[in-house]
Amino acid sequence: DTAVSQTPKYLVTQMGNDKSIKCEQNLGHDTMYWYKQDSKKFLKIMFSYNNKELIINETVPNRFSPKSPDKAHLNLHINSLELGDSAVYFCASSHRGAADTQYFGPGTRLTVL
Amino acid sequence: AQSVAQPEDQVNVAEGNPLTVKCTYSVSGNPYLFWYVQYPNRGLQFLLKYITGDNLVKGSYGFEAEFNKSQTSFHLKKPSALVSDSALYFCAVRDFGWYQAGTALIFGKGTTLSVSS
Numbered sequence: 001d002t003a004v005s006q007t008p009k010y011l012v013t014q015m016g017n018d019k020s021i022k023c024e025q026n027l028g029h030d031t032m033y034w035y036k037q038d039s040k041k042f043l044k045i046m047f048s049y050n051n052k053e054l055i056i057n058e059t060v061p062n063r064f065s066p067k068s069p070d071k072a073h074l075n076l077h078i079n080s081l082e083l084g085d086s087a088v089y090f091c092a093s094s095h096r097g098a099a100d101t102q103y104f105g106p107g108t109r110l111t112v113l
Numbered sequence: 114a115q116s117v118a119q120p121e122d123q124v125n126v127a128e129g130n131p132l133t134v135k136c137t138y139s140v141s142g143n144p145y146l147f148w149y150v151q152y153p154n155r156g157l158q159f160l161l162k163y164i165t166g167d168n169l170v171k172g173s174y175g176f177e178a179e180f181n182k183s184q185t186s187f188h189l190k191k192p193s194a195l196v197s198d199s200a201l202y203f204c205a206v207r208d209f210g211w212y213q214a215g216t217a218l219i220f221g222k223g224t225t226l227s228v229s230s
Binding site (some may be wrong): 043056102 | 220
């Protein structure tokens with residue numbers, strides 16, 4: 001069974017469109033995250049949620065809106081896509097403790113044309 | 114603020130030789146340090162972590178890491194490299210804010226390991 005899954009794996013779209021990426025974890029974790037990996041492979045946190053509550057909201061455009069319907073899901077909705085949004089987006093989950101390991105999904109490669 | 118540095122963009126090693134991927138950190142308190150590996154077009158896989166205790170941490174796939182507080186380093190090591198170890202390796206430190214839950218990982222820029230046969 002996949003621990004952290006994301007859909008879709010690839011997403012190709014035009015500038016200006018709105019798209020969503022879904023993430024689900026079956027590890028029983030209460031904390032979930034979105035990270036962005038740019039073209040140089042640099043990874044940076046975007047958001048984290050604990051028990052459906054937003055904990056971290058890094059400086060990302062407000063076109064990005066995370067939504068957590070329950071502890072097992074954290075979706076990422078992106079409005080008015082721009083060329084610079086092209087990247088790989090990773091979902092991750094963990095228990096709430098700072099020492100707890102974060103487990104990552106396979107990533108969603110977003111390409112904005 | 115917490116940070117990690119991976120001074121090498123690429124490490125090349127012959128199969129069967131020992132390998133080391135370097136990481137240094139900067140934290141204001143006690144560090145929580147992690148190593149992840151990313152294979153091409155794949156997600157990040159957890160290798161090992163240092164929280165407290167023994168300075169030598171053993172992890173997955175025969176990897177280990179040595180925590181050195183005086184040198185603020187957490188180098189990843191393996192006694193005998195395999196071609197299949199070729200991948201991108203990330204060192205990370207846990208970022209502490211005023212909250213504990215949901216604290217993010219701060220990643221280094223990554224080191225590409227290339228193992229030749």
